[in-house]
Amino acid sequence: MPDHLDIAGLERAVLSLAPSEAIAWNGRATEVYGEPTELVDATLERLGWGRKQLEAIERQRLRYLSSKITSPTPAPLIGWTVPTPFPTGEFRFFALDVETANADRSSICQIGVACVRPDNSIETWTTYVDPKTDDWSCTRIHGITAPTVTGAPTFDQVFPLLSKALGGHVVYQHSGFDQSAIAAACTKSGSGQPTWEWRDSVQVARLAWPEFKGNGGHGLSSLKQHLGLQFAHHDAGEDARASAEVVLRAERHPAWQVTVDLPVRRSITIEAALESLDTIVEPGPAESSNVQTDQSSSKVATRPIPSNPIRDAMLARITARPDVRPHPSQRDAKGTKYMSAFTLGSVAFVVDKMSAGKQPIWVLDRADIRAYLDTENLEYHVYTPDMGRNSNLQKLPSFGKGQLLRIFPATADQGMGVIAKLER
Template identity: 60%
Template sequence: MFNIFRSKPASVTPDSILQQILGATPKTTSMAPKDSRGVYGLVDHLGNLRYIGSTSSAAETFYKRIHQRHRTGSETTSHYFSRMYNTGRMWRLRNDPATKADGDIAKKLRNAFIAEYCRAVWVPLSDDLDIAGLEAAVIDLAPKEAVAWNRRGMDAYQEPVDLVDLVIDRLRFSHSERAALDRQKARFGGSMATYAEPVASPGQCVPKFPKGPFRFAALDVETANNDRSSICQIGVACVRPDNSIETWVTYVDPQTSRWVFTGLHGISNATVTGAPSFAEVLPILEEGLRGLTVYQHSGFDRSAIRAACAAIHRSEPNWGWKDSVAVARRAWPELKGNGGHGLASLKGYLGLSFEHHDAGEDARAAAEVVLQAEGAKTLPPTIILTDEEDFDVIERPETPRKLSSEEEGLAPLTTPTHASQQGKRLVGFSVLTEGNLNNNHFYLRDV
């Protein structure tokens, strides 16, 4: 039925895709195609279409995006099956070492529940089409109830107790596993169930900013067009002293009719209708971020805040800005020339889970980059060579490299015997030439 989109791409319109999605027969997530991309919809356990998305990334297929991402991905990002059914006995707090064992059992239950009772629909499209742009147009046309999950528009469901009981029986969970699930349900009903990020949707006021204390924050913005003052979404990831992250997100009405980047982030004029202006959002940000170090991933976000402030004749907030790109460069120099230190590259290298070009998701990712970089400073251990030297040597256990014939001809290295040399370590060598010395080209990059 969908082959027409492959053979006649000129006939593809947002309306035709929407009609296909609304009229398609929902199927289990495991049946999603492994060899095609396009626009898809997620159907809840009650049979209602609730989310429309796309495999805009060339690296993803329907199967990977729906069955592996939305079903089994992180609950706190844009993996919407995981997010909407992170409830009751299926609930877990991401990255919480104290409850990890119980949380893993709860996630296993949730994955099985979604595979059993949730469904999806999909419309394959040719790879040469602007899939992201078509997705954004389809979302704008869709009935509100069909995109109720989009941009975190709904809270997680209450636990479907009877259906969950059936899944537990099918999985043959032991008494201890059932006890773990009961503990998770109790935690969900307690103060720990505060992971959901507030979002200002059209027609709503600015969401309440989380209360600290925080160690630092990361901020990201999306803009409507090349004018950096045209901010249409702001996300802030607040990192607490225990390194847990609480994310605050709001749409912003940039009050412009020129939308250039909708195909990139999915936000359009219809999305921000009724959302607060930047002038309304700024006081909330100023209060919430006062005295904090604020990370941005590159210099774009600060320049956008500065431009938006200038547009309303306000001075830029006096935040302690830092760049998480610079942090990543110091922590993982091996990525230079090998993918780089942008969020897309770090996502795969560090195993981050987020939806790029969503302000809340990108802010959280930048915060996680900083947290992982902090860990990289202590693992593996650092040894100071001498009291006088101003750099650390990071020891990485490696298999000794076989010397080249040229290197084998060098004089053998001897073990230091002088008292002043005891405790020092050979960390490597570099072949110097006249050009190295005469032109100041001798660096400690290998170190």
């Protein structure tokens, strides 16, 4: 090759096209080792290379070393200012995963998409994203740093490509984190929200392998062990491929055949819209409407409180705690017809009374709470400030416009465990 070619750049370009499972080093962040010079010399001798070829190699080596001296910032795996091309062709469904620089979910620093073709083969697309932040507190999780994303596109440069490729398709995530991160990044960048249909491979795994509950759960780390999945956790491309593989394995499960067309979870946006209908205020004279009325001038149609023994047991245990107080916005611990709000020290939380079969707990979003929920494999949704919410939450300071977690404990014990974690 001519001496002017950037061999290191060509290497990065090849690695960007190769399947992640084919990259042994250093795509998997293995320990750095010394160059095997004796093996290289033996290989060159066996190839029969002469003085001309060896001199060309030496010039490339010196060129590489000089570039390291003049530019101490390591280049990213893919150095570009525009996103890498997205795979083309026909796909059954996609799976998407993101990594973030810090606890702010809009700080996306890597996006991976697994594209599942009609023959169930998986093609993975991965890109770094420059979140333009100085807070890299999540580097300890995924190893991505500010130098890693130097030259990478920003989210507003990447999202149009994703929107075009994934729009109208089914896109799996493993838990609700990725959907909330994309939504937060879209809001921050001024982009429109995605038009694809989110699904959750955690829900698919729970239906296919209920026996894993209480035995490691249905997180990717647990499924890696139980199903023998081969992937490097906390790499967006690897995790996206693992999520897609979970769906494909579930389709082949002999005890229960799941298809990707089965809706496994309603969209958070849809659920939020439904929650906002808990109380419907209709203006106009009472005689023109069949709705029930209260003593106010508005006509209010209300839903009856659904029976829920788990919720009632949890509320009884909450009110029995001496360190828990009714929220100042409420008269007493009974709260309103729709919710009971409490304070634990300086932390506020809400128990939703209007969800039949569930007992949601609302809290302000906190990274330590999400980490606990992920560890315990508890289902939760993230409500970003631009998303709808129950009108009763608007009455609580910070809950009306803040970013919230809606947590779904399956038992009273799980609910009390969440509340215990609220204590800072």
